[in-house]
Amino acid sequence: MKCGYVALIGRPNVGKSTLMNHLLKQKISITSRKPQTTRHSIVGINTTEAGQAIYVDTPGMHDNQKRALNRHLNRTAETTLLGVDVIVWLLDGLFWHDYDEVIFKKLEQAGLPVILAVNKVDKLAEKDAILAFFAEAQQRFPFAHLVPISALKKTNLAVLDGLIMEMLPERDWIYPEDQVTDRPERFLVAEIIREKLTRRLGAELPYVMTVEIERYEEHPDINKIYAIIWVEKASQKNIVIGKDGDMLKNVGTDARHDIERLLDQKVYLQLWVKVKSGWSDSERALQSLGFNDG
Incomplete structure (x- = not known):
C-alpha cells in the first residue's frame, strides 16, 4: 500500500484550500477570495484503492512579518515542510513573485520531490506560454512534475492526484479509510x-x-x-x-x-x-x- 504526507504550499490566495477540497471531494478547508484565509495547517485525508494521500493545506507564505500573526502563519507553513513526503507548490499565473526566491531556497533545504502546479489555467489562452514557463521553471529547480490545473474548474486534478499517488512511499495507511481530517x-x-x-x-x-x-x-x-x-x-x-x-x-x-x-x-x-x-x-x-x- 502507498501512504504519505503531501504539503500544499504557495503564496496567499493562490487556491490551495480550493485545491485540497476538490482533491478530497469534500470541504475541509475554508475558502474566500481574501488572502490569508487559511491560518492553520489543515489535514485532509484522501484514501482510494491507489493509496492514502494525507494533504496538509498551509497558510500562504509571504514576506509580511510585521505582526505576530503574520510571523505565526509563515512559521506554520514552513514547519509543514518537515516530515512530509511530497510537496505541491501552487502558483496562480505564469510569473514569479519576489518572495518565491525564498520559497526556492526552502525547497532546496527540504530536499523533497516537488510538483509545480500552475493554477487558474482556464484564464490563460496561450498554451505556448505555459510550455515556455514550464521550460524556464525546470531550469530554476529540478521539479519532479509540472502540471497546469484549475482547482475551481477541476481541470487536470485527476492527473495531479495520480502523480501524487505514484510518488508516495510504500507503507501502511496511517488513518482509517473513512477518516477525512484529523481536526476535531x-x-x-x-x-x-x-x-x-x-x-x-x-x-x-x-x-x-x-x-x-x-x-x-x-x-x-x-x-x-x-x-x-x-x-x-x-x-x-x-x-x-x-x-x-x-x-x-x-x-x-x-x-x-x-x-x-x-x-x-x-x-x-x-x-x-x-x-x-x-x-x-x-x-x-x-x-x-x-x-x-x-
Whole structure:
C-alpha cells in the first residue's frame, strides 16, 4: 500500500484550500477570495484503492512579518515542510513573485520531490506560454512534475492526484479509510464561522478577527454551540454586529446551515462579539486563542 504526507504550499490566495477540497471531494478547508484565509495547517485525508494521500493545506507564505500573526502563519507553513513526503507548490499565473526566491531556497533545504502546479489555467489562452514557463521553471529547480490545473474548474486534478499517488512511499495507511481530517469538530465549526465573517465583511476587518468556541454541547437531537468572535477595537465590534444586529444575524444563519451539513444534525448557534486589544500582535494572545500549530 502507498501512504504519505503531501504539503500544499504557495503564496496567499493562490487556491490551495480550493485545491485540497476538490482533491478530497469534500470541504475541509475554508475558502474566500481574501488572502490569508487559511491560518492553520489543515489535514485532509484522501484514501482510494491507489493509496492514502494525507494533504496538509498551509497558510500562504509571504514576506509580511510585521505582526505576530503574520510571523505565526509563515512559521506554520514552513514547519509543514518537515516530515512530509511530497510537496505541491501552487502558483496562480505564469510569473514569479519576489518572495518565491525564498520559497526556492526552502525547497532546496527540504530536499523533497516537488510538483509545480500552475493554477487558474482556464484564464490563460496561450498554451505556448505555459510550455515556455514550464521550460524556464525546470531550469530554476529540478521539479519532479509540472502540471497546469484549475482547482475551481477541476481541470487536470485527476492527473495531479495520480502523480501524487505514484510518488508516495510504500507503507501502511496511517488513518482509517473513512477518516477525512484529523481536526476535531469544534475546530471545523470555528473555521466555518470565520469563513462566513471573511466573506461578508470588508477587505481589512477579517485580519483582525478570530473565532473561539466557548462551549460545545452535544445532545441527542441538537448540538448547542456558543462562540466568541474576537476583534481588536470597539469600532470593529460595531461593524461585525451591524445595524440592528443584521450582520451578526446573517453570519450566524450562513454558518449554522454549513455546520448542520457538517454534523448532519440540527444546531443552535449563539455568537458574541468581544474586544481583545492587539490580539493579532501578541504571541501570548495567539497561544490562548489556539494558534499553537506552528
